[in-house]
């Protein structure tokens with residue numbers, strides 16, 4: 243039997259945990275430090291990559307993703323030595339996607355050419371807002387002008403360019419987001435990630451919100467309208483959503499995103515990086531220490547992984563459902579094993595289908611556009 247991970251392919255996630263400052267909404271594993279010993283980090287990444295290459299050799303890499311934190315703060319030479327270590331360990335597919343997340347400050351824009359020369363062929367730029375007042379409220383260190391310049395430069399240098407915007411922000415109106423999104427679509431990238439602002443516990447926004455001091459957040463009704471309008475405008479511009487928050491011209495979807503949502507295998511290297519690896523048909527979840535200093539010392543001592551847990555068949559199936567339902571194309575029912583054969587699951591699928599929240603077609607199930615807004619509730623119901 244063909245191992246299921248092959249439906250998603252194989253990739254590598256590299257986590258760079260440092261940022262110039264901490265944005266008030268962000269709960270990613272990101273840290274602000276005054277000094278980074280790049281040489282030590284290089285040694286640690288290379289050691290981990292070769293450890294994994296000896297454990298899962300003979301795989302073809304479809305995607306490498308440098309995420310963060312702010313990987314555009316890495317020196318291009320460090321990105322290059324990591325990519326060299328990866329290509330020493332595995333073969334890269336002809337059209338491997340090599341993405342790096344970049345912040346649009348001038349310091350980082352000046353390094354775009356260096357990242358390209360190092361082997362990066364796709365950048366994902368964190369623009370977040372196309373209005374300077376909101377950029378300040380979001381704690382960003384760049385202006386709209388710099389963001390435009392970053393997109394223009396990136397389009398000159400890289401084959402593929404995406405950028406992120408956050409909407410449903412404080413005091414944002416329907417008309418305001420409509421105008422901003424139209425401006426964003428006019429920039430002509432083939433991929434856009436459009437996230438509704440989430441207030442995360444443990445962040446500065448989370449604390450302000452709990453104290454009743456985060457004013458002007460949209461009502462649930464306005465958020466739903468903003469989401470629906472986002473789908474309409476992006477579809478009309480030829481970049482329909484292929485996942486809840488991700489939009490692309492057909493064929494320009496992020497291969498790394500698709501690898502996650504199709505439950506491929508991936509190696510996770512760096513502080514807080516997660517991985518999924520299949521050995522002889524048994525799938526394992528891997529985790530690493532969250533704190534940069536802990537991960538660094540573990541990796542330099544020969545093992546940067548802190549947890550390797552075997553997933554049960556039920557956990558695997560549930561993960562395929564949770565990931566697959568995020569995608570517009572849904573998930574193949576025959577990947578859902580015994581879950582799909584259970585009578586109560588079929589009843590729930592029918593009920594949700596009758597409510598217009600789910601569809602079933604050509605051996606796949608997926609969530610309709612009205613269901614997507616309440617995906618978590620649908621998953622809770624299906625997995626109860």
Ligand SMILES: C[S@@+](CC[C@H](N)C(=O)[O-])C[C@H]1O[C@@H](n2cnc3c(N)ncnc32)[C@H](O)[C@@H]1O
Nearest residue numbers: 267268270310311312343368406437438439440
């Ligand atoms: C790893 S983060 C950021 C990468 C890069 N450091 C940056 O700031 O551009 C990836 C994306 O998640 C989104 N994001 C992070 N926190 C969010 C939140 N609380 N609500 C909505 N989107 C969020 C942002 O759009 C961000 O660009």
Ligand code: SF4
Nearest residue numbers: 261264265268272311
């Ligand atoms: S949004 Fe990006 S720059 Fe801001 S703290 Fe998070 S990872 Fe760092």
